[in-house]
Amino acid sequence: MSPGQKWTVLPALALALVMFAVPVALIFREALFDPAFTLTHFERFFGRPVFQSVFRNTLMVATIVATACLLIGYPMALFIVTRPPRWRPLLLFLVLVPLWMSILVRTYAWMVVLGREGMLNHALLTLGLIETPLQMLYTSGAVYVAMVQILLPIMVITCYSAMTEIDMGLVRAARVMGAGPVRAFRHVFLPLSLEGALTGWAVIFILSLGFFIVPALVGGRRDALIGNMIVNQVAQTNWGFAAAMAIVLLAATIILLALLRLLASKFLHSPRQEST
Amino acid sequence: MTGITKRHLMAGALALPLAAGGAFAAQADTLTVAGSGGGLAQVMDMLYDQPFTEATGIQINALATxxxxxxxxxxxxxxxxxxxxxELSPVDYAIASTNGWLVPIDWSRADPDGLLPDEARLEDAAVVATYSTILAVRSDRLPEGQAMQSWADFWDVETFPGPRGLQNSVMDNLEFALLADGVERADIYDLLATDEGVDRAFAMLDEIKPHITAWWTAGAQPVQMLADGEVAFTSAWNGRITQLQAEGVPADMIWQGGALKPSYMAIIRGTDMEDAAHEYLRMLLTDAERAAQFAELVAYPAMLPQLYDHLSAEAGANLPTHPDNMDVQFVTNALFWAEHMDRLRERWDEWMLE
Known part of the structure; x- marks a missing residue:
């Protein structure tokens, strides 16, 4: 980069500063000053078991949703990327369509499907598989199903774009050298696409941490996420406590992602060592 | 030299957004009203906002917030x-009022003829509408020959078996629990101000907890749940049940022990539209004929007694401020909740996770 070009990054830098750094700094100020320096909000968070159990639940839900999306989304992306090129735009389009619908609409749609007199119970009763309606709505299961359905397209897209960058000649080379399809996939394709898959996992994990509409609408009484708690506190004008919870969430996310990166750099990029 | 230029540039850059903000704020012919949007806003637009603009030339900018x-x-x-x-909910009003964010209302302008009862004329807000959290019952799910009449009946799972719903909210439910336990309506808030009273309410809630299949969070949910048969009995907002009945679902409203809540309209500190705001309030508050039409359409009536003169007995009996219904409900104490909400909600959240 020439010295003249260096200035072209300034607008982007200024934008990041105004739109990201300043708000984060304000959140820290809100949590720590009232108006004098205080740790009351953090003491309240760590002093009451309710907030910690909701926080643990949030991390658990995010982990399960991200993992489920990975297990479903990765094969979907693999399927699309191995189709003839003329079919791929249509298949990708089908994956993307649900993303254009509001989360609220998709959540209400799940209420119609999972309800006591909903489509699924109706079908099961008609087929004679059950005799009384199952309680599916207002359970943790409903939260997982709805969140996975809402976030899955993001996983498919992330995996797909990583997979399209893989030189398929390498897979063919492995086959020519005598590797079976499973072996070629495991030792060539999988390691090369794993970074994209992990990126997808991390994105879904982070997005899940902020969910609050879905658990409020289809979850049971134990399914509150930290987002629900933050919304309540904001509505009540307790911004200090809301900010403190946001900071704890941010810190936990950064630590977890740093750990993930560390693990990834340790185990990725070394397919040759792995195969010996 | 360069220093000065830079400083000038900085000042210019900082002043720019302020100047733009000023230009937007200075529209003297528009009154910005923050409401809740949706169907309610459509009715407001038809009955009040458009006629107000015709009469005064002042546009109403109704926001969904x-x-x-x-x-x-x-x-x-x-x-x-x-x-x-x-427009403010009871707790929002209490927060705004105690923080001094509202302009005192000049009642000689907002209600010159003194038509409204004192409860509707607050120092810094007017009650423009009312709604109730009531017990809603699917009448076809009741046992033969039985009728649910009170929160005590809602708690009686032996006489009235069936899935139940309550709002995931500490407000209302503590009151309902005490009523179910035989507490008089007038004593609810005195009792809830004590630890024993709160313990007593939670002990009652412990009893009903296993029978609640759904803890709703949005006003549309109990309606959906009653229509779908997800629950047979649930707390709900009265206006929503009126709509459900209109759709032909056999649902009854039990006014006994309902929680009546005023919806406040207030003028915000810092506005330069105080005159227009008073004029708008006067239209909302004192026109009995429009108030009757409004109540008929959304079932959230104003406190204007004269509005019942313009309603059929049948339509009136379905409204929260109808004298018969007023007699059996209690009014949610906004100041109590503004003071205790934080602590009690924490306990509620803990209780929900148990």
Missing amino acids: TDRASALQAMMRSGNTIWDVA
Whole structure:
């Protein structure tokens, strides 16, 4: 980069500063000053078991949703990327369509499907598989199903774009050298696409941490996420406590992602060592 | 030399957004009203906003908003009032009023003929509508020959078996629990101000907890749940049940022990539209004929007694402020909740996770 070009990054830098750094700094100020320096909000968070159990639940839900999306989304992306090129735009389009619908609409749609007199119970009763309606709505299961359905397209897209960058000649080379399809996939394709898959996992994990509409609408009484708690506190004008919870969430996310990166750099990029 | 130029540039850059903000704020012919949007806003537009513009030439900018106390706090901190008038829930009103964010109302202008009862004429707000959290019952799910009549019946799972719903909210449910336990309506808030009273309410809630299949969070949910048969009995907002009945679902409203809540309209500190705001309030508050039409359409009536003169007995009997219904309900104590909400909600959240 020439010295003249260096200035072209300034607008982007200024934008990041105004739109990201300043708000984060304000959140820290809100949590720590009232108006004098205080740790009351953090003491309240760590002093009451309710907030910690909701926080643990949030991390658990995010982990399960991200993992489920990975297990479903990765094969979907693999399927699309191995189709003839003329079919791929249509298949990708089908994956993307649900993303254009509001989360609220998709959540209400799940209420119609999972309800006591909903489509699924109706079908099961008609087929004679059950005799009384199952309680599916207002359970943790409903939260997982709805969140996975809402976030899955993001996983498919992330995996797909990583997979399209893989030189398929390498897979063919492995086959020519005598590797079976499973072996070629495991030792060539999988390691090369794993970074994209992990990126997808991390994105879904982070997005899940902020969910609050879905658990409020289809979850049971134990399914509150930290987002629900933050919304309540904001509505009540307790911004200090809301900010403190946001900071704890941010810190936990950064630590977890740093750990993930560390693990990834340790185990990725070394397919040759792995195969010996 | 360069230093000065830079400083000038900085000042210019900083002044720019302020100047633009000023230009937007100075529209003297528009009154910005923060409401809740949706179907309610459509009815408001037809009955009040358009006629107001025709009569005065002042446009109404009706905004669909939520968490209005929080939004007001943001405006007050930044010193930039962007709403002239706001509709406030009881707790939002209590927060805004105790923080001094509302302009005192000149009642000689808002209600010159003194038509409204005193409960509707507050120092810094007017009650423009009312709604109730009531017990809603699917009448076809009741046992033969039985009728649910009170919160005590809701708690009686032996006489009235069936899935139940309650709002995931500490407000209302503590009151309902005490009523179910035989507490008099007048004593609820005195009792809830004590630890024993709160313990007693939670002990009652412990009993009903295993029978609640759904803890609703949005007003549309109990309606959906009753229509779908997800629950047979649930707390709900009265206006929603009126709509459900209109759709032919056999649902009854039990007014006994209902929680009546005023919906407040207030003028926001920092507005330069105080005159227009008073004029708008006068139209909302004192026109009995329009108030009757409004109540017929949305079932959230004003406190104007004269509105019942313009309603059929049948339509009137379905409204929260009808004298017969007023007699059996209690009024949610907004100041109590503004003071105790934080502590009690924490306990509620803990209790929900148990």
